[in-house]
Amino acid sequence: MQMASWIEPFIETLAQRGWATTTEAFTPDQIQALHQEAQALDRAGAFRPAAIGHGTAQAIRHDIRGDRIYWLDPERPTPAQTAYWQVIDTLRQRLNETLFLSLRDAEAHLAIYPPGSFYRRHLDQHRGRHLRLITLVLYLNPHWHPEDGGQLRLYPDPYAPDQGIDVLPKGGLLVGFRSDTIPHEVLPARRTRYSLTGWLRRFDPLALLR
Numbered sequence: 001m002q003m004a005s006w007i008e009p010f011i012e013t014l015a016q017r018g019w020a021t022t023t024e025a026f027t028p029d030q031i032q033a034l035h036q037e038a039q040a041l042d043r044a045g046a047f048r049p050a051a052i053g054h055g056t057a058q059a060i061r062h063d064i065r066g067d068r069i070y071w072l073d074p075e076r077p078t079p080a081q082t083a084y085w086q087v088i089d090t091l092r093q094r095l096n097e098t099l100f101l102s103l104r105d106a107e108a109h110l111a112i113y114p115p116g117s118f119y120r121r122h123l124d125q126h127r128g129r130h131l132r133l134i135t136l137v138l139y140l141n142p143h144w145h146p147e148d149g150g151q152l153r154l155y156p157d158p159y160a161p162d163q164g165i166d167v168l169p170k171g172g173l174l175v176g177f178r179s180d181t182i183p184h185e186v187l188p189a190r191r192t193r194y195s196l197t198g199w200l201r202r203f204d205p206l207a208l209l210r
């Protein structure tokens, strides 16, 4: 199979400036299928309020993070999720080959931000745990406009830490950025905002002890 043409420039840009976007990773049909799945799962009550922190320090804090989430089970993918994992895995392998990363696996959750909700500025690595290296956010929102809010604001420049770059969460857009170095936030959404967020993780030596 020929390598999808978006992958090489996406990885090169990600390596150079720490973040990259593409609209070519998924077809409109794939995005629509994932969006419908998210809505059906939500109607079935499958989403849970997202917590902050890790382990026993977990807490629900709507003043920090107001989305609800549904973790995908990579062992039991739906057809729409199979297509998603294939793209994520191709990207993971290609990142390993070109940047000599040792990305071992991925985890991903669907997220729904109801109107008025947001996620304050943060990094995607949990304190004391450095497994997540690359964050990949795929947006599932048809017809999203600037007045709908919900922008992802990235702060990629350590020398201008408050200079943000806004990304509109339009359906079909995939954003990748370094989980360890790029602070980011989700601005308040004015419509229900759908996304599928994945993290590429390196090998966890502690897993051998469990």
Ligand SMILES: O=C(O)CCC(=O)C(=O)O
Binding pocket: 111, 119, 124, 137, 151, 152, 169, 184, 185, 186, 195, 197
């Ligand atoms: O949905 C987004 O644009 C980013 C979400 C995020 O930062 C996270 O889930 O850690």
Ligand SMILES: [Fe+2]
Binding pocket: 122, 123, 124, 184
């Ligand atoms: Fe994040």
